[in-house]
Structure formats: structure tokens, C-alpha cells
Amino acid sequence: MNPLLDIENLWVRFPTRQGTFDAVRGISFSLGRERLGIVGESGSGKSMTGRAILRLIRPPGIVEADHIKLGGVDLLEKSEKEMRDVRGERISMVMQDPKFSLNPVMTIGDQIIEAYRLHNKASKSTAWTKALEMLEAVSIRNPERVMRAYPHEMSGGMGQRIMIAMMLIPNPEILIADEPTSALDVSVQRQVLDIMDKLVKERGMGLIFISHDLNLVADFCDRVLIMYAGRIVEVCDADKLHDAQHPYTRGLLNSLPRLDTPRDRLDVLTRDPSWSDAPSVSGRA
Amino acid sequence: MALIEDNGKGRARASLPPWIQTAFLTIGSIAMTMLGLLFVTFIIGRVMPIDPVLAIVGERASQSTYDAVFLELGLDKPLIVQFAYYIWDVLHLDFGTSLLNARPVAEDIARVFPATLELATLGIFFGIVFGVPLGVVAAARKGSWIDQLARVLALVGYSMPIFWLGLMGLLIFYGILGWVGGPGRVGIFYVDVVPSVTGLILVDAALDGNWDVFKDAFSHIILPASLLGYYSLAYISRMTRSFMLEQLSAEYITTARVKGMSEWDVIWKHAFRNIRVQLITVIALSYATLLEGSVLTEIIFSWPGIGSYITTALLSADMNAVLGGTVVVGLIFILLNIFSDLLYKVFDPRAK
Numbered sequence: 115m116n117p118l119l120d121i122e123n124l125w126v127r128f129p130t131r132q133g134t135f136d137a138v139r140g141i142s143f144s145l146g147r148e149r150l151g152i153v154g155e156s157g158s159g160k161s162m163t164g165r166a167i168l169r170l171i172r173p174p175g176i177v178e179a180d181h182i183k184l185g186g187v188d189l190l191e192k193s194e195k196e197m198r199d200v201r202g203e204r205i206s207m208v209m210q211d212p213k214f215s216l217n218p219v220m221t222i223g224d225q226i227i228e229a230y231r232l233h234n235k236a237s238k239s240t241a242w243t244k245a246l247e248m249l250e251a252v253s254i255r256n257p258e259r260v261m262r263a264y265p266h267e268m269s270g271g272m273g274q275r276i277m278i279a280m281m282l283i284p285n286p287e288i289l290i291a292d293e294p295t296s297a298l299d300v301s302v303q304r305q306v307l308d309i310m311d312k313l314v315k316e317r318g319m320g321l322i323f324i325s326h327d328l329n330l331v332a333d334f335c336d337r338v339l340i341m342y343a344g345r346i347v348e349v350c351d352a353d354k355l356h357d358a359q360h361p362y363t364r365g366l367l368n369s370l371p372r373l374d375t376p377r378d379r380l381d382v383l384t385r386d387p388s389w390s391d392a393p394s395v396s397g398r399a
Numbered sequence: 400m401a402l403i404e405d406n407g408k409g410r411a412r413a414s415l416p417p418w419i420q421t422a423f424l425t426i427g428s429i430a431m432t433m434l435g436l437l438f439v440t441f442i443i444g445r446v447m448p449i450d451p452v453l454a455i456v457g458e459r460a461s462q463s464t465y466d467a468v469f470l471e472l473g474l475d476k477p478l479i480v481q482f483a484y485y486i487w488d489v490l491h492l493d494f495g496t497s498l499l500n501a502r503p504v505a506e507d508i509a510r511v512f513p514a515t516l517e518l519a520t521l522g523i524f525f526g527i528v529f530g531v532p533l534g535v536v537a538a539a540r541k542g543s544w545i546d547q548l549a550r551v552l553a554l555v556g557y558s559m560p561i562f563w564l565g566l567m568g569l570l571i572f573y574g575i576l577g578w579v580g581g582p583g584r585v586g587i588f589y590v591d592v593v594p595s596v597t598g599l600i601l602v603d604a605a606l607d608g609n610w611d612v613f614k615d616a617f618s619h620i621i622l623p624a625s626l627l628g629y630y631s632l633a634y635i636s637r638m639t640r641s642f643m644l645e646q647l648s649a650e651y652i653t654t655a656r657v658k659g660m661s662e663w664d665v666i667w668k669h670a671f672r673n674i675r676v677q678l679i680t681v682i683a684l685s686y687a688t689l690l691e692g693s694v695l696t697e698i699i700f701s702w703p704g705i706g707s708y709i710t711t712a713l714l715s716a717d718m719n720a721v722l723g724g725t726v727v728v729g730l731i732f733i734l735l736n737i738f739s740d741l742l743y744k745v746f747d748p749r750a751k
Contacts, residue, residue, distance in 0.1 A: 168656075168657060198659045207657045210650075215654045216651055216654065217655070217672070218749065219675075264748040266748070
């Protein structure tokens, strides 16, 4: 099977006064029509990986790779203008907190319609109907009212469902979800995930799910990449995550409380400098 | 029983349409602020070591003349009564008589204020038209040559004394190049040619269809207006730049880029929409400052505006004129503030 996305030797660098900081250091992986989880702690480079795929790293940041192939075409060879046809239409992204990722002074309807009309020649009324359908698909009750509302009138869970609707309306092939539930209450996390999962499956999309929540990823994804210091240290099937071998992954797992085996004290992660020097593991299926 | 009636009243008021409530609140706050302003000008008028009677009758007047004027001015009454009279007068646009020319101060202000209004409006227009785009581009291309240029322009604008720039402007563009008209609002041959309807010469000339006067007036106003515009530009462009930088680092900007939007649309349709409220405050403040009358500019360009009027009055201890001018300037500030508050509600859905 041809992968949707294939990345070879991806680097993200930031030149600073103290020298170059490498946020992502030569990782390679592929994505099929699957749910691929990327986990790691803050600063491990997982968000940077997501943004680098869309070429959204702002200068002075630099993205380098042997290739980032989307359907066989290297995104790095595209001009900025050609990239705009990729963003939204072929690869989309849902970000962490809908409070900040929606424009506060535009109605929700305008923002969704805009996302649709950027890639489809459609009249305003067609786009309005499309947006209504999309809001219904993410289980928004009373979508007519929501279309005319502003983001500050929405709850976090609704905001994130709106965000998903907005990002899926141009029908992309790949969705990058960057900590999509971290800002939400636990009670609505599951609901948002279920909606996202259903839509991704229905449309046969590939999903990159970036998270620091190991249990969530183990539960929700098909395959998991574990990142540490800008490299992939381990790749495994999500249902076998709890049998992971790498000491970093083990350390992370052991630092989490478990209902079935309660412990008085949780382990603290002890880091081995050799982890960050070890070569990146290939994340190809 | 009284309590129940009160409750009933409270409910009736709460059920008024929100815009009427807002209107009442707005009018109430204007009235309170004006009252405060009048109180201050009244007190200043009383504590100044200038005897208002002597200022009118002169030092050699007889005691009986002095007493007559003293009574006429109501100075024998308690302060609170005097204050009430003062408010009554101001509400009837009566600021007293100017000591310099024995004309009502209100008439003088009605004559000089349009000159300042014309100059300030054209000035702020330049400031907005050039300052806002410059600030936006400087933020979008942070660190580029245009950002550096904007910084130098703003720095020069902040630090050059306006009288020096004004004199240099006159020397170069009027004296040497002859591109613009000299000091004054119009050339000597055009004074009082068009009937004064609004007091704004450009508007009056256009209404009269007298394009010769219009051209002449324009050539006179363009230099001082550009100068004032430059100073507002310096301030407006700097503020626009920093507002834009803040918005451009916001997460919803990334969202817009993820959608596949062009950078131009990201900047103007998303980021710029979010700075409108802050920008309105900055522009309103700049405009208010210009409307206050820029004394130095008005003096250098012999511009008969409110700035030079108040200054002249102050230097000759013409307190009625000074206080009248102060009240007008204060009123402008209040109205501009209210106006920008109203615009907030239009531009920011969260303020509703």
C-alpha cells in the first residue's frame, strides 16, 4: 500500500545566539490511512513535526528533509503559493485550545465558510448549507444559532468540535491533531475524540494524533511513535504500548498512576544521556 | 408598601431595551464628567490671583464703579450660587466676554475652532492613511528594511521639535521651492471671498464652487497638516506595529494559515480585524490632541486656531477666554472618548 505521507530525515532547526537549536533531529516515518500517535513530553519535537509537515515553521526556523512526500510529491519543492493549495485542502490541523485558535471577532459561520470557499468555488448560500451540514456532523445542536455566534459564546468542547468541522470541511486527506483534547474537561474529551474518529474513518483519512497522554494514545490510535529530544526512540502498535521496551517509554508508563495496580509512590523518570544520542528509529509501517 | 413599589420600578427599568439603557448611561457619564470639568474650571477661575473686576474696570476706576461691577458679576453671592450661575451660563453657551476684544468668548471660539478642526482633521487623515499601513507592513515584515524605515521615521517624529521642522518646511517648500502657500489660512487676496458657512475654508469654498479659493486654501493648509500628520503617523505607526505583532503571534493566525489563506488575507482579514478596537483608542487620542490646538504649529503658520487663541488669552490674563477654551477642549476629549467607546461595541463582539 502506498502511504499517504512519507517523511525522510526531517530536521527543524532554530538558529539562536548560542548556536543552532535542533527541535527535530532527522526523523523518518510514514502515514497510511491510519491513526498514528506521536507521544513525548514537552519539547520533544512532536508539535514541531506537525507544523513542519504543513511548512508552517516561521522564519528564522528552518525545515530540512530528504523529502516530505504527499501522494508521491515532495512538499519541500512546492512554492509558498502551491503550499496554500495543500494546506486545508489536503492536510489540515486541529490545535490545542479553541479559545485561542478561533478568531474572536469573526462569527463561527464566517470562519467555517471561509475555510470552505478557500478551496471550493461556491456561492455563499451553498457554503452556508455545507457549513450547517458539517456542524451537524460534529453533533452541534442548533447549528443555525451557532453559525451566527462568536467563539467566546461557545464552551471548550463545542469550540473544539467547531474547529474539527472547520478543518474537515474542505475534505482533506490528512488531519494533524495537535493535542486536540488537552485543553478540554475530561468529561468532553472522549466525546470530541469519538466525533473526530468517526469522521476520519468515514472519509478514509490519515490522522496524526499528537499528545502527551500515553493512555489516551494507547486507546485511540493504531500505531505510536515515541519521541524524545527530537528523535523517535520507539515505534509500536498502540495496543502493545504497555509492553514497550525502550527505557524512556517504560519510565513514562511507570510515572502514571493505574487504577488496576495502585501504588503508594509513582516512579520519577531518570534520564539517560545516551537516549538523545541514539539514532532515530524509523517510523515506517 | 414603599419597598414593593421600589421593586416594581426596578423591574420596569430593567425591561427597557438595552440600547436605551446604554444611551442613558452614556448621557449620564457625559453629564457627570462635564460637571467635574466645569467644577475644576470654576475653581481655577476663583483661585487665580487675578481680580476679575479689576481686569474689567482697570486700576484707576473709582470705588463705586468697582462695586457696581462686583455686584454685576455676582461676586457677592456664596460660591455655590456662583457655581450654579456659571453652569447655567455655560449651558447657554455663555462663557463671558473676552477682556481683550470685548466680544463674547463663545463667538471667538466659534470663529477660531473651525480653523483648528480643519487642520487637525486633515492632519489625522494623513496620520491614519500613512501610519496604519506602515505599522501593519512593519509588523508583517519585522526586521526588514521597511520595518527599519518605519522605526527611523517614528524616532524622528518623536524627537524633532515641531517648530524647527515647521520652519524648515516653510523655508524649503514655501521659500525656496514655492510649492505651497505661506502662513495663514488663505492668501491675502482670498480673505473673506467665500461666505462662511461651516468655518472650514475648504468646505466653504467647495460649497460656493469657488475652486480658486479652494486651491489657495489647500496650498496653505497642506504643509501644517502634513507636519501634524507626520507626528500622528509616528505615534500611530508605532502602536499599530506593536498591536499587530501581538496578534500575529496568536494561535488563530496559525489556524488561518492552516486553512490555506494567503498571507495578505491572514494579515488584513484576520489580524487587522482584531486590532481595530485598540487602534480606535490610539487614533481618538491623537485626534483629540490635535484638536486641542497645536500651539507651536499654529504660531509658526499664523494659523488662527484655538491653540494660539488660548495661549494669547493666557498670556494676557484673559481668564474668561482661557476657561471657555478649556471647557471646549475638555468637551472634545469627552465626546471623542464616548465615540470610541461606541465604536468598540461595533467592532468587538465581546463588548456587547
